[in-house]
Amino acid sequence: MDTPGPLASVPALDEIAREPGRAATLTPDVARTLHARCLVVLTALLPAVSTPVPIESTARAEARKWLRPREASMRFNVPKRWLLAHAAEIPGTQRLSRKTILFEEARLERWLERHKL
Structure with missing residues (x-):
């Protein structure tokens, strides 16, 4: 029985940002992987984004x-x-x-x- 290899060619988030239409061609597994990466990045950025800058x-x-x-x-x-x-x-x-x-x-x-x- 063959074990599935790594996900086929997961594009970088920057590639999807440059060409949003590419997201429609992704397999569900690749899309879920990218979505999870986005959540990690968004969570990491939240403290920096939510800190108010006094005018x-x-x-x-x-x-x-x-x-x-x-x-x-x-x-x-x-x-x-x-x-x-x-x-x-x-x-x-x-x-x-x-x-x-x-x-x-x-x-x-x-x-x-x-x-x-």
Whole structure:
């Protein structure tokens, strides 16, 4: 007696998404397999999809102004070397690489006001 092999050529979900008409040509077993995969993916995505994104924080993130060390130095009348030396202490600092660093203008301004030089 022959044992049935693996399901014949189960298309990827992306293939069905590109060509929805292909679903009509699938065997019931292949269709059930794809349906089960969809349910697994949908269940996995549910927490990410259901987390609300506060409109306020999104708008605030878009409104941020980033300054390079030279710009921050000129804007706040602080030596560039001092900014670079204290970058780890300053909130809102983004180190993009070993040689590239950005300061969030508003947070740097607040920090400098609290830590008068």
